[in-house]
Amino acid sequence: MPSVTPMNLKERHQPKNVNAIHKKQFGLQDKIALTITASIGTMYAVYFFALFIAGWMLWQTYLTSTPFDPYPFIFLLFLGNIIQLLLMPLILVSQNIQGRHAEIRAEEEFKTTASIYKDIEHILVRLEEQDEATRKQTKLLEELISQK
Numbered sequence: 001m002p003s004v005t006p007m008n009l010k011e012r013h014q015p016k017n018v019n020a021i022h023k024k025q026f027g028l029q030d031k032i033a034l035t036i037t038a039s040i041g042t043m044y045a046v047y048f049f050a051l052f053i054a055g056w057m058l059w060q061t062y063l064t065s066t067p068f069d070p071y072p073f074i075f076l077l078f079l080g081n082i083i084q085l086l087l088m089p090l091i092l093v094s095q096n097i098q099g100r101h102a103e104i105r106a107e108e109e110f111k112t113t114a115s116i117y118k119d120i121e122h123i124l125v126r127l128e129e130q131d132e133a134t135r136k137q138t139k140l141l142e143e144l145i146s147q148k
Contacts (some may be wrong), residue, residue: 013112018104019107022100029093030093033090040090056069117129135138
């Protein structure tokens with residue numbers, strides 16, 4: 001039976017708040033990207049763009065006598081492409097930020113799991129020692145009872 005040393009709580013892995021660690025790494029550019037992504041990535045943004053496009057098409061078709069962007073709305077398509085070109089790199093930046101967060105979270109989860117595994121291993125060894133001691137005591141009690 002291996003000898004068991006008492007668990008040293010100071011040496012154990014103490015779980016950390018990965019969200020706080022991740023936020024400490026944000027620079028100004030990251031904060032700007034996350035703010036824009038958070039506002040663009042909502043249904044309100046979808047509603048806004050849908051209303052803007054519908055309003056533009058109604059305005060240029062019915063509400064003005066001399067449209068500067070008649071059907072097929074080439075300037076509207078140009079504006080849409082500009083927005084898409086600006087948002088594509090922003091999405092990539094946000095994905096990189098989320099990837100860094102996932103890496104920090106995965107590392108912390110691994111450390112915590114390894115610590116828990118060591119704790120469980122320690123508990124199982126202690127339980128085995130207690131089982132062995134209980135078996136010895138039971139055997140001694142049985143011997144004492146049989147001697148009477």
